[in-house]
Amino acid sequence: MNTKTAKPAKLPEPEPGTEEEIAYLAKRHRVSAAIIREIIRSIGSSERSAVEREIKRGRSRR
Numbered sequence: 001m002n003t004k005t006a007k008p009a010k011l012p013e014p015e016p017g018t019e020e021e022i023a024y025l026a027k028r029h030r031v032s033a034a035i036i037r038e039i040i041r042s043i044g045s046s047e048r049s050a051v052e053r054e055i056k057r058g059r060s061r062r
Contacts, residue, residue, distance in 0.1 A: 018046060029055050 022040075025048065026033040039054045040046045 021046065021048065025051055025055075031055070 022033050022036045025036050029036075029052070036051065039051055039058075043050055043054055045051075
């Protein structure tokens with residue numbers, strides 16, 4: 001198989017309003033939007049309460 005011609009798998013399309021939610025959470029918790037995206041990716045859910053719970057856990061580890 002030629003890896004140069006193989007196309008990478010497409011990332012799933014973000015749900016409508018997700019970027020606004022990410023921006024809101026980033027501003028509220030004073031972290032970057034990239035950190036919020038990483039948390040969403042790692043926990044597999046973009047539910048606000050789950051993301052906030054994970055942020056709280058991360059802050060308690062410091």
